[in-house]
Amino acid sequence: MAYRITDECLACGTCLESCPNGAIIEGDTYRIDPDKCENCGTCLEACPTGAIIEE
DSSP states (O other), rough: EEEEEOOTTOOHHHHHHTTTTTTOOOOSSSSTTTOOOOOOHHHHOOOTTOOOOEE
């Protein structure tokens, strides 16, 4: 299972703060570093816009 941040991302920082592995990469929109992501789903649950999806 892998997670991806979609274009609905508002760069609010909620996922960044919630990720226990530091897998969220900050920018105009955020991205998930697949090498650091352990598929815990914390970011998915934290995102207020539903911009994080499972692939």
